[in-house]
Amino acid sequence: MPAHAATVPARKFAPDARLVLTRPRGRPRKTLLERDDGNRRADLLRAAAALFRNQGFAATTTRDIAAAVGMQSGSPFYHFKSKDALLFAVMQEGMHAALERQRETVQSRIGQSPSEQLRGLVQTHFQVLLGPDSDFIPVMLYESRSLQSAQRAELAALQSEYEALWTPVLSDLHASGALRAPVALSRLLILGALNWSVQWFDPSRSAGVAELVEAALALFIDTRAADGFAGA
Amino acid sequence: MPAHAATVPARKFAPDARLVLTRPRGRPRKTLLERDDGNRRADLLRAAAALFRNQGFAATTTRDIAAAVGMQSGSPFYHFKSKDALLFAVMQEGMHAALERQRETVQSRIGQSPSEQLRGLVQTHFQVLLGPDSDFIPVMLYESRSLQSAQRAELAALQSEYEALWTPVLSDLHASGALRAPVALSRLLILGALNWSVQWFDPSRSAGVAELVEAALALFIDTRAADGFAGA
DNA sequence: CCTACCGATCGGTAGG
DNA sequence: CCTACCGATCGGTAGG
Numbered sequence: 001m002p003a004h005a006a007t008v009p010a011r012k013f014a015p016d017a018r019l020v021l022t023r024p025r026g027r028p029r030k031t032l033l034e035r036d037d038g039n040r041r042a043d044l045l046r047a048a049a050a051l052f053r054n055q056g057f058a059a060t061t062t063r064d065i066a067a068a069v070g071m072q073s074g075s076p077f078y079h080f081k082s083k084d085a086l087l088f089a090v091m092q093e094g095m096h097a098a099l100e101r102q103r104e105t106v107q108s109r110i111g112q113s114p115s116e117q118l119r120g121l122v123q124t125h126f127q128v129l130l131g132p133d134s135d136f137i138p139v140m141l142y143e144s145r146s147l148q149s150a151q152r153a154e155l156a157a158l159q160s161e162y163e164a165l166w167t168p169v170l171s172d173l174h175a176s177g178a179l180r181a182p183v184a185l186s187r188l189l190i191l192g193a194l195n196w197s198v199q200w201f202d203p204s205r206s207a208g209v210a211e212l213v214e215a216a217l218a219l220f221i222d223t224r225a226a227d228g229f230a231g232a
Numbered sequence: 233m234p235a236h237a238a239t240v241p242a243r244k245f246a247p248d249a250r251l252v253l254t255r256p257r258g259r260p261r262k263t264l265l266e267r268d269d270g271n272r273r274a275d276l277l278r279a280a281a282a283l284f285r286n287q288g289f290a291a292t293t294t295r296d297i298a299a300a301v302g303m304q305s306g307s308p309f310y311h312f313k314s315k316d317a318l319l320f321a322v323m324q325e326g327m328h329a330a331l332e333r334q335r336e337t338v339q340s341r342i343g344q345s346p347s348e349q350l351r352g353l354v355q356t357h358f359q360v361l362l363g364p365d366s367d368f369i370p371v372m373l374y375e376s377r378s379l380q381s382a383q384r385a386e387l388a389a390l391q392s393e394y395e396a397l398w399t400p401v402l403s404d405l406h407a408s409g410a411l412r413a414p415v416a417l418s419r420l421l422i423l424g425a426l427n428w429s430v431q432w433f434d435p436s437r438s439a440g441v442a443e444l445v446e447a448a449l450a451l452f453i454d455t456r457a458a459d460g461f462a463g464a
Numbered sequence: 465c466c467t468a469c470c471g472a473t474c475g476g477t478a479g480g
Numbered sequence: 481c482c483t484a485c486c487g488a489t490c491g492g493t494a495g496g
Contacts, residue, residue: 040481056377058290061474075481077476142374145288181450185439189451192428193421200420207417219413219421219452272465293490307465309492467496474489480482 041079043069049090049135057087057139057146087143088151094136095158098128106165114172115221121166123213125194130201130209138198163187178221190220273311275301281322281367289319289371289378319375320383326368327390330360338397346404347453353398355445357426362433362441370430395419410453422452 047068051060062083063073080086105124109117128137144152166187173179179186194216201212217223279300283292294315295305312318337356341349360369376384398419405411411418426448433439439447449455 054377056288056290058288059378062476063474072482073474074476074483074485078481083475145286146291179451180454181447185444185447186451188429188432189425189448192431193425195428196424197420199424212417215413215417216421219411219418222412222454294492295490304466305490306467306469306492310465315491465496467494469493471492472490474487476487477485479484 040069044071044076044079044086045090045093046133046135048086049094049139052087052090052139052143053135057083057143062086084146084148084151087139087146088155090136091140091144091147091151091155092158094140095155095162097133098137099158099162101128102162102165114169114176115178115217115223117169118173118221119213119217121169122190122194122216123209125191126197126209126212126216129194129198130203134198141195141198163191166191173221178223180222186220190216193219272301272303276303276308276311276318277322277325278365278367280318281326281371284319284322284371284375285367289315289375294318316378316380316383319371319378320387322368323372323376323379323383323387324390326372327387327394329365330369331390331394333360334394334397346401346408347410347449347455349401350405350453351445351449353401354422354426354448355441357423358429358441358444358448361426361430362435366430373427373430395423398423405453410455412454418452422448425451 044065048060048065051064051068055064062076065086066073066076076086080089102121102124105120106117109120112120128134140155144155147155167183170179170183170186170190174183174186181189197212201207207215276297280292280297283296283300287296294308297318298305298308308318312321334353334356337352338349341352344352360366372387376387379387399415402411402415402418402422406413406415406418413421429444433444
């Protein structure tokens with residue numbers, strides 16, 4: 001747990017009436033208790049994501065998660081209705097963040113060449129998968145069978161939105177000849193190649209994300225044939 | 233379970249003296265009891281592979297597995313020392329079969345063009361992943377974190393052998409210019425793309441394995457640039 | 465391979 | 481969010 005450890009405020013005040021009575025009257029401060037509460041929830045999500053990723057959902061106990069944030073065994077259920085709900089929240093969190101970041105990437109590259117746009121998608125995807133706070137998406141990728149079908153359906157919708165960001169770019173590349181395989185299968189294969197990186201990527205070793213991006217681009221598209229226009 | 237089912241020796245006669253006394257003396261028949269027994273072990277492996285794949289290792293109970301083959305809850309432990317041992321056996325089984333098939337493919341394509349050789353590797357890989365009896369390898373791909381480290385190391389060795397079959401082919405393709413990305417990263421990305429197919433492949437829908445093979449080849453290598461020689 | 469179990473663990477809850 | 485629990489389930493075993 002690196003950087004974002006700072007974000008972890010933690011702490012629960014003693015179940016001690018003094019504190020409550022001591023607090024200033026009037027509009028309750030949104031800062032202390034509420035923010036604290038929000039952070040506790042966030043702490044649980046982060047801890048759950050890490051544990052679910054490393055041990056799997058079924059092999060992780062709610063006691064593991066509680067211990068990871070310094071709670072007692074029953075306390076996670078104060079924040080989440082069930083272990084299932086925690087898993088779903090982790091996945092939603094991850095998917096929303098990923099979608100948001102990828103949308104920004106797409107928007108910032110409007111007008112650039114298709115291969116530049118693909119480079120952006122691939123880079124952001126790798127960052128979401130391998131960068132900081134990167135436990136959420138792997139959990140979504142590898143644990144979705146543990147969800148209830150209604151939850152799975154909701155996430156599938158988000159995933160479709162995510163994939164839809166890739167399609168026009170791949171279509172352009174296909175049209176220019178830089179991408180030879182059919183668009184639909186290409187998207188599945190490409191995302192598979194990237195997603196699999198969570199299985200072998202080792203940040204302490206050799207290739208960094210930048211290298212990965214270039215290798216992926218080189219593998220998938222023929223840059224000579226590509227870039228019919230622009231190129232910023 | 234194909235061929236090697238014969239290798240499974242196993243044993244133990246009914247805990248019923250009558251059976252033993254009734255059986256013809258002399259060399260024990262290898263047909264009934266023993267073959268039956270061997271099949272039981274194979275049945276367990278097959279059932280475990282399917283359940284581990286669909287529900288995950290941790291979410292599958294040994295009772296699930298027993299029920300799947302019509303045994304009582306304690307009986308799987310007569311064949312396997314522990315749930316762990318069952319998982320390991322499933323993975324070994326899958327990995328040995330995959331290695332064997334892939335070795336045959338490589339041998340049968342000696343002298344052919346590098347892109348033809350890659351086609352063979354990709355095709356066999358898809359068949360192992362998506363064809364009949366294809367629960368074993370996905371279990372190995374997605375559940376290895378549940379293994380003990382000694383077991384994981386043993387499987388890692390087999391996986392290295394498997395990957396080693398790809399390297400010379402990819403090197404040749406890289407040398408000819410048909411593969412643009414570096415060989416080591418290419419292998420990781422390519423195998424990732426293929427492995428991910430178990431997540432989305434639907435045999436009842438659209439693309440068959442043959443189509444997949446062609447799409448993958450088109451995606452990864454530039455057939456125009458390739459095939460400097462041969463081509464059988 | 466079945467019967468009959470055991471000890472441990474687990475998700476979850478009441479009540480404060 | 482803690483304390484103190486409960487009911488259910490699970491991997492595994494003895495003994496035949």
